[in-house]
Amino acid sequence: VGFNRTMLIVADNVNILRPEMARAMADMDPVPIIQMVRRCVAAGAQAIDLNLGPLTRAPREKMTFVVQNVRSVTDLPLVLDTVNPVALEAGLSLCSGTAIINGFSLEPDKLDRILPLAGRFDADIIGYVLDAASRVPMTEEAMMSTAVDLFEAYTQAGLPPGRLILDPVVVPATWPDSQRHNRGVLSLIRQLPELLGTPVRTIAGISNLSSGGQSLGAKIILECAYLPMLAAAGLNMALMNIRHRPAVAAVGASRMLLGDIPFCWPDLADAIE
Amino acid sequence: VGFNRTMLIVADNVNILRPEMARAMADMDPVPIIQMVRRCVAAGAQAIDLNLGPLTRAPREKMTFVVQNVRSVTDLPLVLDTVNPVALEAGLSLCSGTAIINGFSLEPDKLDRILPLAGRFDADIIGYVLDAASRVPMTEEAMMSTAVDLFEAYTQAGLPPGRLILDPVVVPATWPDSQRHNRGVLSLIRQLPELLGTPVRTIAGISNLSSGGQSLGAKIILECAYLPMLAAAGLNMALMNIRHRPAVAAVGASRMLLGDIPFCWPDLADAIE
Numbered sequence: 001v002g003f004n005r006t007m008l009i010v011a012d013n014v015n016i017l018r019p020e021m022a023r024a025m026a027d028m029d030p031v032p033i034i035q036m037v038r039r040c041v042a043a044g045a046q047a048i049d050l051n052l053g054p055l056t057r058a059p060r061e062k063m064t065f066v067v068q069n070v071r072s073v074t075d076l077p078l079v080l081d082t083v084n085p086v087a088l089e090a091g092l093s094l095c096s097g098t099a100i101i102n103g104f105s106l107e108p109d110k111l112d113r114i115l116p117l118a119g120r121f122d123a124d125i126i127g128y129v130l131d132a133a134s135r136v137p138m139t140e141e142a143m144m145s146t147a148v149d150l151f152e153a154y155t156q157a158g159l160p161p162g163r164l165i166l167d168p169v170v171v172p173a174t175w176p177d178s179q180r181h182n183r184g185v186l187s188l189i190r191q192l193p194e195l196l197g198t199p200v201r202t203i204a205g206i207s208n209l210s211s212g213g214q215s216l217g218a219k220i221i222l223e224c225a226y227l228p229m230l231a232a233a234g235l236n237m238a239l240m241n242i243r244h245r246p247a248v249a250a251v252g253a254s255r256m257l258l259g260d261i262p263f264c265w266p267d268l269a270d271a272i273e
Numbered sequence: 274v275g276f277n278r279t280m281l282i283v284a285d286n287v288n289i290l291r292p293e294m295a296r297a298m299a300d301m302d303p304v305p306i307i308q309m310v311r312r313c314v315a316a317g318a319q320a321i322d323l324n325l326g327p328l329t330r331a332p333r334e335k336m337t338f339v340v341q342n343v344r345s346v347t348d349l350p351l352v353l354d355t356v357n358p359v360a361l362e363a364g365l366s367l368c369s370g371t372a373i374i375n376g377f378s379l380e381p382d383k384l385d386r387i388l389p390l391a392g393r394f395d396a397d398i399i400g401y402v403l404d405a406a407s408r409v410p411m412t413e414e415a416m417m418s419t420a421v422d423l424f425e426a427y428t429q430a431g432l433p434p435g436r437l438i439l440d441p442v443v444v445p446a447t448w449p450d451s452q453r454h455n456r457g458v459l460s461l462i463r464q465l466p467e468l469l470g471t472p473v474r475t476i477a478g479i480s481n482l483s484s485g486g487q488s489l490g491a492k493i494i495l496e497c498a499y500l501p502m503l504a505a506a507g508l509n510m511a512l513m514n515i516r517h518r519p520a521v522a523a524v525g526a527s528r529m530l531l532g533d534i535p536f537c538w539p540d541l542a543d544a545i546e
Contacts, residue, residue, distance in 0.1 A: 173530065174536065178536070179530065179531065179532030179536065180532060183505075183530075183532060213538055215538060217539075218540075221523075221526050222526055222530065222539065224498075224501075224526070225497075228497075228498045228500075229502060229504070229505040229527070229530070231502075232456075232459055232505060232506070233505070249494055250494075250497060253494050253497070253498035253499075256495075257446065257452065257456075257498055259452030259453060259456060263447065263451070263452065265487075265488060265491040266490075267491075
């Protein structure tokens with residue numbers, strides 16, 4: 001999957017936490033999933049995250065159902081987002097070379113059961129900068145050392161750095177220590193090439209920032225402020241709600257300002273939610 | 274003037290380039306100036322730039338007229354923005370300790386006639402990162418070395434680093450090399466403390482970014498993307514159109530995300546122009 005530039009948009013809209021997606025999964029009803037994917041493509045998604053939850057019942061069938069229906073609509077890279085290795089395996093065998101595993105961490109179960117899938121299917125994989133108990137490191141130092149540990153666990157599995165995508169884990173702005181942590185996310189992204197001695201791509205989940213907020217407008221203001229900071233720090237992929245049009249416009253404007261795409265005057269319509 | 278934090282807003286709305294301000298200056302009519310300053314204060318300005326042009330006729334009287342009328346409305350710090358040293362002197366003598374000289378550069382005439390005013394009035398002064406012919410250095414290396422030259426010219430005049438405010442000169446996004454230069458602005462701000470060996474405050478003129486644009490909405494999208502990048506780089510003051518409410522909201526959200534002010538959910542009304 002050719003993600004080399006700054007900053008591509010991965011839509012997080014196909015998500016089991018949304019009632020209509022949960023219903024579609026439960027009923028094996030393809031229509032709401034296909035509709036949502038069509039909307040994501042139309043809105044400019046450059047990859048689509050399929051957040052299917054733990055898939056405790058019929059993981060193989062459910063993943064196959066979703067991937068086949070999504071593939072009937074788009075050839076965009078798919079981010080297979082589940083902790084279930086059986087489901088991941090089913091999804092990866094359906095879209096070899098165009099899927100990203102989401103993801104592993106230093107949690108022993110994930111190192112044992114999910115990380116090896118990256119090698120078996122020659123797939124990109126997202127690694128979360130979380131400790132072995134899946135806790136978020138809150139200081140910049142702890143984030144740096146956790147990122148190094150994760151990178152070492154990855155390379156010790158014999159996998160190529162070019163296939164790893166690190167996620168420094170944006171935390172909700174309402175957390176007491178969020179400001180320090182989310183500043184640390186920017187530092188980590190900026191310093192990662194020097195820290196690891198090799199370029200490794202990065203992804204960040206933007207919706208997490210405004211988790212718990214009641215007002216869509218307030219969420220979007222936060223996203224619109226944090227996205228340009230992430231772009232300037234060198235983030236490769238923003239996992240975000242692609243239907244937040246001002247946030248998508250902020251990504252486009254950021255990419256123009258940073259020289260990733262040619263300059264043209266932004267379309268005002270994009271800034272209106 | 275106590276500017277220590279990231280990122281305060283300096284309103285650029287009192288500007289001779291606006292027809293109603295030019296008219297007020299020509300007619301010595303205080304009403305439009307007082308109205309504009311009231312709007313700036315109400316919109317949350319933390320300082321006000323008075324861009325009065327060259328003031329070739331009656332510099333002392335015109336500056337006195339403007340400063341006295343502005344001071345009848347607000348005690349906010351005033352940025353005295355003219356190349357005319359006689360006008361600057363008149364303004365500085367009226368608001369000692371609460372005015373900022375805007376500004377000097379490596380241009381010999383400005384080093385000779387404007388820089389000494391900073392010492393005489395014990396005032397903050399803005400220094401433009403421009404070469405001796407007032408050209409914008411376009412590469413990051415040229416910007417760095419110009420900033421060092423400017424800092425040396427400043428300290429050789431016997432002035433304290435704490436009174437200097439560097440302006441790395443944002444260029445219009447339509448310029449062919451603007452992306453490289455405006456990325457360099459971010460690098461310069463970030464690296465300045467290390468480069469100079471001492472913390473020096475920074476200011477950037479945001480309106481310049483979208484100069485030449487026809488659509489207010491498109492201008493605001495660009496400003497809303499660049500301002501968070503500047504805030505994350507550590508910019509101290511954003512000289513900007515305070516009536517661009519989404520851009521002001523972007524500054525507020527940036528300051529919250531960076532931990533400069535406590536978190537609260539942004540007010541949706543601020544994002545609507």
